[in-house]
Amino acid sequence: MDVSLVCDVMMDLQGAIRPAVYLAYELTKRGYKVSIFSPIISRDVEEHLRTFGITPVNLHVRPFAKYSGFSLLWFELWAREALFRLNSKHIFAHSPVTINFSHTFAVSSRFWYVQGPTSVALRDGENELLGVYKFGYKILEPTINYADKRLVKDMAKRTVFIIANSDFCASIYKNWGISIRGVIYPPIDCKIFQPHTSRPSSDYVLTYFGKETEFTVIKAVADSGVSIKAFGAKLPFMPKSLSSHPNVDFLGRVSTDTLVELYSNALFTFFPFTHEPFGYIPVESMACGTPVLTYNMQGPRESVIDGHTGWLVESSQELIHKALRLWKQGYAPQIRSNCVKMASMFDRKFYVKKWLETLKSENSG
Structure with a gap:
C-alpha cells in the first residue's frame, strides 16, 4: 500500500518534522511504501530517509x-x-495524500495533522517583535488573519479527518468552526532524550531562543543574576542586549547529543513563550530529568504537572520571581525522577501506536 505524507521544510529531523518522520519509519517497517513530500529537503535528510526505505520528494x-x-x-x-x-501546485500531479502534516499545502488528504494556525x-507574539518587524506586522495583520482563516477552511474542506497535536490546539480550530476528530500528542524518542548524568551540575538555567520566545522575561531573569544557557536559532528580531548579556551564554543551534547534555545538567528549564500549541522543549527537558518552569496555559499546561x-x-x-526563588x-x-516518568508517556512508541489505531479504525470505517 502506498502512503504519502506532506510536511514542512526538512533541513533536519527535529521539531515539527518528527511526527511525520517517526510515523514514516514505522509504516515502512510494516511494509508500506512511504513517500514524504516537502517544499525543501536538505541532501543529508534525503539520504537519511532513503536508508530507511522512505522516498523523499x-x-x-x-x-x-x-x-x-x-x-x-x-x-x-x-x-x-x-x-x-x-x-500545493507542486503536489497536484502526484497521488492523493494520506496525511498532511503541514499548514502550507492546501491539498486533498485523508488526514490533516494540525499544529497551530500561523495567524494566531x-x-x-506581536509584543516581542521589534522595529520594522512589528511595524510590518501591524500593517499586514488584517490580511494575514483573513488569508489564514481562508487557508485553514480550504484545507479542512479537502480533508476527511483532522487530528490536532494538543487539546489547546484543537480548541483554536474548533473556535473557527473546524471539526477535530481527535488529539495525538507529538512524539519524542526517550531512548535519545534521557538523563545524561546522575549528578547534574545544576549551575545554570536552560532556555530556548525561537520565534515564540518571550525574550523580555528572559532578560529580566538574567538581569537578576541568574546564569542562563540558551540554544536555538539566531533571530533577526532577537534583542541585542540579550544575545550579548553577561549572564546569557547563547550557544546557537546545537546537536541532539549536546542538547541532551544541556538539559540533563540544567537546574531547570525556563520556558517563557508567547504561543505554544504543544511544546517539545518541556517534554524533552523532563525526559532528561530536568523540571520545567513555564506558563499555566496552552500546550505546556498539558505536559507539565505543577509541583510534580x-x-x-x-x-x-x-x-x-519563581525563577529567582528556584535559582x-x-x-x-x-x-527529577517524576519528570522522566511523565515524559515517557510522550515516547514515540505511544505516538505511533495511536496513529496506527487511528488509520486502521478510519480506513476500516
Whole structure:
C-alpha cells in the first residue's frame, strides 16, 4: 500500500518534522511504501530517509527567505500558499495524500495533522517583535488573519479527518468552526532524550531562543543574576542586549547529543513563550530529568504537572520571581525522577501506536 505524507521544510529531523518522520519509519517497517513530500529537503535528510526505505520528494520550492533564517522562511512559505496557492501546485500531479502534516499545502488528504494556525502564533507574539518587524506586522495583520482563516477552511474542506497535536490546539480550530476528530500528542524518542548524568551540575538555567520566545522575561531573569544557557536559532528580531548579556551564554543551534547534555545538567528549564500549541522543549527537558518552569496555559499546561514535574505560573512577573526563588533555593530531588516518568508517556512508541489505531479504525470505517 502506498502512503504519502506532506510536511514542512526538512533541513533536519527535529521539531515539527518528527511526527511525520517517526510515523514514516514505522509504516515502512510494516511494509508500506512511504513517500514524504516537502517544499525543501536538505541532501543529508534525503539520504537519511532513503536508508530507511522512505522516498523523499523534494518539491524544490525556491523562497526568497531560504537563507534568512527559519522564522522568515516559515512565514514566506505560509504566505505563498495562503495568498497564491503556490506550494500545493507542486503536489497536484502526484497521488492523493494520506496525511498532511503541514499548514502550507492546501491539498486533498485523508488526514490533516494540525499544529497551530500561523495567524494566531503571530498575534500572540506581536509584543516581542521589534522595529520594522512589528511595524510590518501591524500593517499586514488584517490580511494575514483573513488569508489564514481562508487557508485553514480550504484545507479542512479537502480533508476527511483532522487530528490536532494538543487539546489547546484543537480548541483554536474548533473556535473557527473546524471539526477535530481527535488529539495525538507529538512524539519524542526517550531512548535519545534521557538523563545524561546522575549528578547534574545544576549551575545554570536552560532556555530556548525561537520565534515564540518571550525574550523580555528572559532578560529580566538574567538581569537578576541568574546564569542562563540558551540554544536555538539566531533571530533577526532577537534583542541585542540579550544575545550579548553577561549572564546569557547563547550557544546557537546545537546537536541532539549536546542538547541532551544541556538539559540533563540544567537546574531547570525556563520556558517563557508567547504561543505554544504543544511544546517539545518541556517534554524533552523532563525526559532528561530536568523540571520545567513555564506558563499555566496552552500546550505546556498539558505536559507539565505543577509541583510534580515543574512549575506552572499565571503571569510574567510570577515567572520571574519563581525563577529567582528556584535559582537560590533549589527543589526536592524527587522531582527529577517524576519528570522522566511523565515524559515517557510522550515516547514515540505511544505516538505511533495511536496513529496506527487511528488509520486502521478510519480506513476500516
